[in-house]
Each structure stands twice: as C-alpha cells, then as structure tokens.
Amino acid sequence: MSVKEIFESMEYGPAPESAAEALSWLADRGNRFGQFIDGAFTAPGAPFESRNPASGDVLATLTQATQADVDAAVSAARAAQGKWEKIGGPARARHLYAIARLVQKHARLFAVLETLDNGKPIRESRDIDIPLVARHFYHHAGHAQLMESEMPGREALGVCGQIIPWNFPLLMLAWKVAPALAMGNTVVLKPAEWTSLTALLFADICRQAGLPKGVVNIVTGDGAVGEMITAAEVDKIAFTGSTEVGRKIREATAGSGKALTLELGGKSPYIVFEDADLDSAVEGLVDAIWFNGGQVCCAGSRLLVQEGIAERFHAKLKARMEKLRIGDPLDKCIDVGAIVDPVQRERIAAMVEGSDGEVFQPGPCPEGCFYPPTLISGLSPASKLMQDEIFGPVLVSTTFRTPSEAVQLADNTRYGLAASVWSENINTALDIAPKLAAGVIWVNGSNMFDAAAPFGGLRESGFGREGGPEGLQAYTRDARKPKALKPIAPFGGDEAEPQPVDRTAKLYIGGKQARPDGGYARAVNDRRGKLIGQAPLANRKDLRNAVEAARGAAAWSSASAHTRAQVIYYIGENLSARAEEFAATLDRMTGARTGASEVEKSVERLFTYAAWADKFDGRIASVPLRGAALAMRAPCGVIGGFCPDAFPLLGLVSLMAPAIAMGNRAILVASEPFPLAATEFYQVLETSDVPGGVVNILTGSHAELAPAMAGHMDIEAVWSFSGADLSAEIERGAAGNLKRSWVNYAQDRDWMRADGEGRAFLEAATEVKTVWIPWGA
C-alpha cells in the first residue's frame, strides 16, 4: 500500500516488536533447558516442548523434572535456608534490590520472551507485567530491610514450594518469590509447563545478581512435578491456579503442618449502575475481560448492569468490541493476543458453544490459537456460564434493579476473588464495595494491582494474601517454639451423690438452650469419679442448627465495633460477678486449683478483645494512584471452633472473644473432657445482651463433629485447638468449600499467657478486603 493509499484508508498497519534478542537468548542456550538447582542448570533430560501459541513454533525444549530433581532442589533450598535467613533483612534487601534492578535492565527481553511464550500482547507484558515485577521486588526489598524492626517475633517458614500458573508467568513468580525471599525463606518454584521461559531467564538473573546458590530453585514440568513439590519436605506450599487443583493440594497437605496459601479461580462481578460514566465503564470492561485475553483469575467476567441502562450500555459495549484488534501479540497495535495454548482455546470454544445466551462476537478473528472477544447476554444466574469460570475473553451479562439486588447477584457465586463497582454516586459506590464477597474491589476501575496492596480471595477463590505487609504473614511464623499437646482424658467413675436440685446442661443455639437432637448425654465425673453432671452430646444436626442460627445473626457483622466492644465488656462484667462459682466448677471438673486464676484470666481476655474490637484497623496502602487502596479488615463470617481441652473456660473465651470482636458469629465446641464450664457460660451470655446466634455452644465428641464442621459449606472458617488430633481431618474436609482452617497440629498453646491471645487470633478472625478507590473531581 502506498503512502497515498494509506493517507486515504488511515489504517494502522503492522508495528512489530522484534523477537530477535529473545530468540537469540534462547539460541545461545541451545534452545534446551534443564532444571535450575543450587545455582546452576542441570543437563536437559526428558524433553517437552515450549511453543509460541501465536505461531505454533517451538521456542525451546524443556525438561520434565524427576523426583530426583525435585529432591535435589528441595535439599539445595534446605541447605541454603539457614544462612539466607541469618544474613539478615538488610543483606537480603540488597539482593532483592539487585534483582529489581536487573529486571528493569532486561525489561524488554523479559517482555518479548513473555509474549512469545504466553501469547499476551507485547503492550501488556511491556507496560504492565514486567513493570509490576520490578515493583514487586523493590517493594519487598523494603520489607526485607524493615523485617527485624517491624516484625519482631516473626521468622521465616523455611523452604517454600511454589507452583504458579501460565497467565502471568513472570509476575506470578515475582509475587511468590519476592515475599518468600524477603522474609528469609528459600524456594523451589515450578512455572507452568506452557510458560516456563521467563522463569528460566529469571534464574539467569538470579545468578547475575549474585544470589546465593540454592535460595531460588526452578524446576519445570507438568502437574506431576507440582505433586512432587507438594509432597516434598517443604514448609509451605503457595499455589496460584485452578480451584480444582487448589482443592487437591488442600487435601494432599492436610494435617502435614505445611503452611498453605491458595490463589484460585474467580467469576468476578462487574457492576454498572445507571449513574455511572458509561463510556468509561465500557472502557473498564476492556481492561477487565479482554486484558490478557480474559485469562485472568480476577477478570471482570460477569457483567451486571442496571436494567434501565442495559440496552444503551450493551450497544456501547458492542461498538467498543468492534474496535478491538486481535492478532500477532508481538504487534504493538494489538489489543487481544493469542490464547495460551490450543487446549485452552478449545476449552473456551466448547463452553461458549454450550451457552444458552445471545452470543456476540465482532469479526473477524485470525486463524490459529486466537479467540474473539465475546459477549453473551440475556443470561440468568441459573445459566451455567454465569457460574463457571471460562478463563477466556468471554463476558457474560445480566441485569439488576436495585443496589441490594446487585449485591445479591454479585455474591451469588462460589468464588470471591474480585469485583468492580461503577457509579458516580459516592454513596452507592462506597456502600456497595465492602458489601461484596470479594478480596479485591475496584471502584470505577478494574484490574489494578500493586505490590503494596494485598491481593487474594474469599470463598473458593482461595485464601492468603499477596502484597503489602498482609502478604508477609503467609511467609513467616511465630518464632516461639510450640510444645507438643498432651491429651487429657475425661475422668471416669460411677459414683453418684444426690444433687440439691437436678440441673440439665443443654446446648446453646440461636440464643436459646436446646436439647441435643440425638437425645444423648455423657456423664461428667470429677477427679474422684463422682458424677458432677451430664453434658449433652451434639450431633451433626445440632451443628446444622447452630450454623443456621449463626448465619441468621448477620446483623452482628454490621454492628459497630463500639457496640461489639460494649457487649464483650458486659460479658466480662457478668462473668466477673460469678467468678467464685465458675472457679469452683472449674476446680471440681479439672481437679486442679487453678479455677480462680482461669476465671480472672478469662475476664481479662474478654476485656482485651473488647479493647481490640475498634482497634484492629485496616490500612491505606501506598499504591501509585490518585485515590486510596483500603486494606480493610472484614469479618470472615461464621467461624466454627473446637476449644482446647485444658482451660475449659479460658479456652472457650480465647476463641469466642476475638471471633465476635471482629464481627464474626461463632459456633464453639466446648472442651471435650470438661464441658460443664461452657454450659454454665451460656447463662452469662444470656445476661450480657449477646444477640441470639452470635455465639452458639455445643458439647460432645470433637472427633464426631469435626467432619461435619469441616465439610459444612456455610461455614467460612474452622479453628481447632482440640486435644483430639483433628488437624488432618479438618483440613481435608475444609477442601470442600476451601474454608479457612487454623489448626494446632497437636501443638500446645499457653492459654494463660500472651500465646493465647493477640494478633494471630485477630488475623484469623478477619479477611483482608482491598478496596481501590480512585478519585478525581
């Protein structure tokens, strides 16, 4: 075409980014790679091919790691860890800073290689992925620098196994490696088998940065290698990927004591109110669902538009879709690149073919591993595609009438990763944003990320946060060394003595005393074998009733922190008034003489959490934005807890108080050998203005209730400090709805001291929700 013809047609024309440097980097290494273990590449072994999805060309031959490779990588990481942690935060900061600098120096090489390997537009890898990678290392260099002063009492976990997906290959590596290294951990990382090349380039960068050998190890291969890492002697698994695989990892690591964070799938709502800037909301959708071809876990893939503007909005959206340019990802003028692999492309196509909605696709779409931007409208929540993650450039849509219906529809999902809210009304936007069941909420925006802002999900989108100080919790632990928990058996005996008046201990459900569904009770004896009471044996139906009661007490979660504090103070006051009676009950039950001090400590603990109720604040993250990113602390919802066997009153209070102080509703299973303090305690609750359903108390067998509790789909978190070894059972069962679990792995906790309270409990009782609020008059 001549200049004159272009002058008339005003077409864009090709604007290719050269692949030469990246291809020669691969060629210099023979286009073949082994594993990166202990600071060096191993000889290539069992090969698999890494392809450019846009062209189908083979870019390199990689090696499927063997069990021996994984073992070697873990041993190298283990050998390096102690020294890496001991060199101290400031020294580690220098290393992370050097990595950040080197990523910047080789930014274009990384970007081009990423685009070649993954198929995402060069504009995205160049302007978004790689700059965020550098930013992540800079930010975490800072955390390393400050660790000793700002995180006293925390230490590295040890060796972290990290398994990352193919949609943001280098960025997900950065999200995993930077915090791990900053906190003194060493890592064995497996990139996705479709997209390992930038991880291998990163390995090269680690060498250039002079990172000590074994601190970063990279093994390549498919899911089988992931399973090997999960099973290996590592202290933590960090996984980003599908909910299905996340669930398997939860099951596989159950009871192992390995720390776990999961960042999984999503079906994030994108809510447009009638008073939104519609053109900007349309543009926001481009960044929400056509960014990286919609292969984004937090993609705004579920459009909810207010009914009155739906037609106009869809018309604008379709017009915008016609302008999207699909094609060669290395072209600087391309909006939507290739789908990562033909397998994924087929998966997307099959899902769209099965849809019952009205499908709109602007034409034309290039041949090959490309899929056109797609809008499926006229769907209802019952439609499969409104519920299932597609992981492609496919937007589904429906309408809503009112703000509360928008929230209802938005939250009508198993996932809870991200959400967008569009409205020019500050009241609407700021009211809706925190109500949404999502870990990240963007007001008038989408897909904003920064190293300082925690990212992660609720529900089946996983748990744990990445980014900011909140993300560091997932790579550190309490430096205090726990002791093994000694089991406590209930006292037996059959001696009875007449009671002045027979008393019947009951369960406490929904603010009412309830007889157990099964109609069974267990005799409780004192140390000398004398019968001191009967404790009801709760079964799964009682648990079900308790969960329903707790779910119904939702108003507690929106009550003000001041109100919650007042109620907790009141519990303390009423408990204090009956201190002697409780002390006597405790002494009689446990046969010890610590009753009085336990009651005293319980009152103090109630006061502690009443104090905390309005002080465990969120944070405003320092992100590059005119506006604010609020890292808010939201209650988990309904928390089930197995109380410790020792300290029958203090244990119960130690779980209950932080849970309700943060706005949760709790279902607590009392100390198994010594249940009668709990059944007395509900009388205190009854007299302390605790709304019905906020605290529910069950007694009975922990082992019997554990599977029901762990498997219950309407419980957000389960804690276990039980004397029974329930950790594996609970973590396995928790895989069902991926509820958060906090278990003791048969380790003891000193409930009478600082170990028994504080931030760890508050953190477990809350979810971090990051609300991004850009502003501008």
Next chain:
Amino acid sequence: MLETTEAPMTVTHLPQTLEPRNPGMPLEMERVMRVRANRSAIERRAASLPGRRSLKKDFQAAWLARAISCIDLTTLAGDDTPGRVARLCAKAKQPVREDLLAALGLEGLTTGAVCVYHDMIAPAVQALEGSGIPVAAVSTGFPAGLSPFPLRVAEIGESVKAGAREIDIVISRRLVLTGDWEGLYDEMRQFREACGEAHVKAILATGELGTLQNVARASMVCMMAGADFIKTSTGKEGVNATLPVSLVMMRAIREYYEETGYRVGYKPAGGISKAKDALTYLALVKEELGDRWLRPDLFRFGASSLLGDIERQLEHHVTGAYSASWRHAIA
C-alpha cells in the same frame, strides 16, 4: 465513508460539501445532565492509549500527512501584519517541501485552513485565493469573550462579510461555571445564526471549565445549539488541549451523533507541537469516533509549531536521516 478517494487534494474542506450540517436541536436538559465523566477512568484511558497504538514506516508518514491536512495553521498575535499573514498562507499552501511531498506521492497537500484574527481576514483571503483553503477567524471577543454581547455577535457578521468561512467563537465560561445551560444554549444559538453559511467552531476553553463533567455538558449544549465543531481552547488558557479533555469531547460528539445522526467536528487546540502527539490524537479520533472523522471537514488541529516537527519527521521518513529545522521553510 462518504468521501471518495477521487476527490482532488484541493477540495474545499467545508463540511457542507461532504456532510449535512448539524442544524442543532432543542435544548434537552435531561440529556445534558445525564452526561457523566469519571476523571480517573478517563485519564487512565488517555494514558494507556499511546502504548496501545503504534504507527510505523509508511503508515506513520501517511498519518503525519493526514495530520497536516487537518491543521488550522494559526497566527493569533498582537503583532500580526498582512505580510506575516501572507507568509503563513504561503506555508499553508505548501506545508511541506515539494521534493518530500513528491517522494511521498502527496503533491498538492495543504493544511486544513488558516486561522487569524478579524483584521487579518482580508489579507489571508487574498493570499489564499484560488487555493481552496478556507480562512477561519477567531471571534466574539476572543479569547476571553467578555466584550458586550451585541458587539460579539456583530463581530461574527463582520468577519463573515470579510470572507471568513469558518468562525471560531468563544463561549462565556461563566455560563458553564454557574450552570446556566439555557444561557449557554441561547448564546451559542445566536452565534450560530450570526455565522450564516460560515461554519462555527465553539471554543469551550476547557482549561477554565473546572471539571471534565462541565466539559462534557458544555460540549453537549453547544452541539444542541448547532455548533459545527467543538474546540478545546483558545490557546491562551493555562491548560489547553489534553488527551483526557479530548476523550470527553469526542465521546460527547459520538453520543450526539448516535442520537441525532449529525456528525460534529472536533478541534483540539494549543499545546500540540510534536508529531508523535498528533499521531496519538488521530488514533484517539479513530478509536473513539471512527475513520469518518479523520478528515479535515470533521477534525482539525489548532496549532502553529506542530507543522515544523512533522516536516522533520517526514524528511527522516523519506531520506532515513534525521532532519534539522532550518531545512524546512518557515511560515
């Protein structure tokens, strides 16, 4: 597209030759107030656009030539003289060195118009005679628009009489700032009537309107009142044309077109001096409004120094060597 490629390069760039003129419509306050402009989102879009669109080689050269064809080559200085204006007009007729245009196959390329103050209309008309290049005049008490209203209306009539075929009027900013949309509508209506056959560009002086929301609403009101073009700035405000403001105004134009079927033109003015910026503006027009707007009858740059930078880029395109400003004729 309505335009045919056979149209001679010297075709007159007045809209009536190609496009039915926007007759305006009754002021519909509901539509005006419905307009929303979210600053942060608009700035994000504007900031990412240059990274999303890229033009190379022949495409870049052709687009730069297109930019030239859309320039209102402007002089608005107190020391303008007939001689100075004649030089400017000569440059408008031959904006790029002949050998370069020949190499590009774009002989006969001219700028879109020449833009001057009232007193310079006559010398400009004379200098441009036979070229087909229209003369645009700034009017209505430009740049502040605070002279007596009858005089402002009369000024338009004088300028039309003097031969200006395009009138760049300035709106009364206070009408926007006080929310007097009816007042703005009436003012614009009268300016439009005074223009007669001459086309009217409404200068919003966006740098003085305070918010993007005001820019959006003022755009809508001026179009309803019959503006043929909406234009950002006089070039004399502290902040002149910007990409976010352009995005807002283009979206208003699109909305107006979707609702009425009339295409209104867009003219960013002031502060666009680099070839690369011109390409970004053209890409924004292509993305937000479509190819039809990439013609001088619907798009103009109000610029004086932009041409010089484009000339150097074109020489680089033709020769492969970076150019120097003194190798190109000044205005």
